[in-house]
Amino acid sequence: MSDLAPGILRIPTRGDGDNCFVVTDEDGLTLVDAGWKSAPTVIRHAVETAGGRLADVRRIVITHAHPDHVRGLAELASRTGADVLVHEQDAPWLAAGRVPRHGRSGRLGRTIDRLPLLHWQPVTATGTLTDGERVGSLRVIHTPGHSPGHIALLHEPSGALLVGDAVFHRGALATGPDALAADPATRDASYARLPRDVTAVGFSHGTPLLGDEVGHFTTWLAATTDRAG
Ligand SMILES: [Zn+2]
Ligand SMILES: [Zn+2]
Numbered sequence: 001m002s003d004l005a006p007g008i009l010r011i012p013t014r015g016d017g018d019n020c021f022v023v024t025d026e027d028g029l030t031l032v033d034a035g036w037k038s039a040p041t042v043i044r045h046a047v048e049t050a051g052g053r054l055a056d057v058r059r060i061v062i063t064h065a066h067p068d069h070v071r072g073l074a075e076l077a078s079r080t081g082a083d084v085l086v087h088e089q090d091a092p093w094l095a096a097g098r099v100p101r102h103g104r105s106g107r108l109g110r111t112i113d114r115l116p117l118l119h120w121q122p123v124t125a126t127g128t129l130t131d132g133e134r135v136g137s138l139r140v141i142h143t144p145g146h147s148p149g150h151i152a153l154l155h156e157p158s159g160a161l162l163v164g165d166a167v168f169h170r171g172a173l174a175t176g177p178d179a180l181a182a183d184p185a186t187r188d189a190s191y192a193r194l195p196r197d198v199t200a201v202g203f204s205h206g207t208p209l210l211g212d213e214v215g216h217f218t219t220w221l222a223a224t225t226d227r228a229g
Pocket of ligand 2: 066068069165204205
């Protein structure tokens with residue numbers, strides 16, 4: 001684990017590539033995403049190493065209802081008693097325990113969603129999120145495409161941006177596979193909604209960009225948005 005920005009801890013929950021984030025807020029901790037089924041143990045250890053307790057988690061914000069972000073959720077929700085918040089358009093997926101058939105644009109996505117490994121214990125969100133809403137110190141930015149209710153989160157105190165699965169950074173910056181996205185055509189419009197003047201970028205998949213490296217992200221975003229033109 002490492003600091004993404006003051007007040008935000010990045011917790012790699014599987015290898016060094018799949019990340020959850022913990023934000024220190026005035027009333028306790030805000031956890032962003034719940035990872036795979038093994039993630040709760042890793043998250044608990046990281047929070048305790050940082051001097052906190054799992055019981056300090058006040059809310060769990062889900063960037064989108066895909067298995068690698070929510071399979072650990074039922075356990076974390078019950079162990080913390082925290083509120084569970086997700087965009088209103090992904091809330092039905094969260095409650096269904098799997099991505100619905102219309103939730104992937106390609107056959108590959110629909111095929112893998114049949115695997116029990118990609119199903120999760122259904123969770124009813126305690127609240128739903130909409131674009132522009134503030135949750136703790138995070139501003140919600142609705143960025144549909146990867147899923148209908150996908151959100152990015154701007155940490156307003158530090159200016160750090162959490163992009164979820166809107167952008168991947170495994171070696172290079174990339175848009176995720178079309179087949180796994182609900183509606184790939186809407187992703188470019190979502191990129192245009194992301195703020196550019198940020199201090200750090202945290203990815204759900206891949207290594208963060210800090211300081212001057214953020215320029216790689218803004219350049220990539222501009223090129224991608226231009227191409228969509
Ligand atoms: Zn995803
Ligand atoms: Zn993901």
